[in-house]
Amino acid sequence: MAGLVSAQMVLASGPDFPTINDFLPPEILFQGTPFAINRIMLVRIVMTLVILLVLGITALRSKLIPGRWQGAVEWMLDFIRNKIVYEVMGERRGRRYVPMITTMFLTIFLFNVCEVIPGANIAATATIAMPLVFAVWTFFQYWIAAAREQGLLKYLHHELIPQGVPIPVLIIVLPMQLLDVLIVRPVSLMVRLFANMLAGYFILELCLAATQYFLVDVTNKLMTPMGGFMLIAAFVMTLFESFVAALQAFIFATLTTVYINLSYPEEA
Template sequence: MAAVGLVLPMAEEGESHFPPTPGDFWQPMFAIPGTEYFFTRPMALVLIATVALMVWLQLTTRRAAVVPGKGQWVTEQVYNFARNGIARDMIGSRDFMRFVPFLFALFTFILLNNLFGIVPPFQNPPMARIGFPLGLTLIVYVVYHWVGLRHKGGVGPYLASMLPSGLPGWIKPFILLLELITFFITRPLTLALRLFGNMFAGHMLLVVFIVGGWYLFKTFEPGLMLVAIPAWILGAMLTVFEGLIQFLQAYVFTLLAASYIGGALADEH
């Protein structure tokens, strides 16, 4: 039952935190001196993920060998997945290598932060806070537009590349407007909201079944206590399913980032 206190703050006497409200997800740890801002629990988890990845990569690659050890083998498998399964497939064999470090870092960072949603004692995915997906999306946004501008040779050619060839002149302004909305608004918005929405919804489902089961159990009424058991079983099953979703969302986010970079490098629309 320790997970209950980690997911939601315990209620005061006569007060209930079920069902959860948005206020239950505000988890400040301490105030930043001299400011009105707070260092929050999701920030701490992002920091832990960053340090953990740095340490893991250092430990598994500092003595790289032709015959890899277990740690090096795991790192190589993840790297090869990002290199061959994402970067090369989406960007193309000519240009993909220079973007592999970026895509590998993006994939592993999102994946580890997502997995914090089901790994004790964290059980709280930082990507369920909209600010973190927005920050990652902003990085991807800047990268693929910068790549496109450099590859096409300036703003004019870059905008012209968004238009399919052979269009009548009168329709080009309308198509360009739609393409600008897609490239500059729709893509970044959906990229961020997809990751945020899936992580938030999955976390809420786990909270409902696990914490809801706990509230049923602590009523000490035999009928409700029995109902808590299938709630916890479903919570355990959803935890396994959520792990799959967390991997898929890290993969989809990185895959789309690579797709946008590949599109920026394409010679034709």
């Protein structure tokens, strides 16, 4: 009788689906201090240390003829330098920004991929704070580049008043262009990264919660095929989210490079 009641309670409660509270976890270290750390912040700290450790060890143990590990790291760095920075800006301009774009790409990618790493189970970019930091970094970099390369007034004139646009149309175009360089560019970068990683987290966790519910919590054998289907869906979503982690890092790094490049005069 007790087992029947327990089974009915499980069925009534349903799967343990993720909620927004997953992104507001309790503090687990240094509670009540300005240095309090929750699970998401801990994931960021650990992954940052992993990035520094891996790159540091690779640099210290680098050889003239690279092994597989060194070759893989060098391939990644070459990809960022040649296929993102130099492809957009050219080598002369791009050399200045290779460290920035490399840091941005690797950090975003590895923070994203935490979503599918057991023990982390959440993308470190799935809260608004980290995408905001990267977007603000991009914002300042393309304004600094504009001030250095052509002066802010010339840059604003070029961006706000496109050539060939009739003066009456400028009444509409000018505020739209100003909104673009001040708000739309950084906000679109931030929202795109945040929204994709947040949505991916919820979809993947829904699949995993449904898998546990139908395969473990529910004793009715008729539900087993549904559990198997959700398990396959969870596996597919894990692979897809791994791809999205890399794709979002690539998009963010590429758009950052494009926005900085637009700050240079066309004739340069």
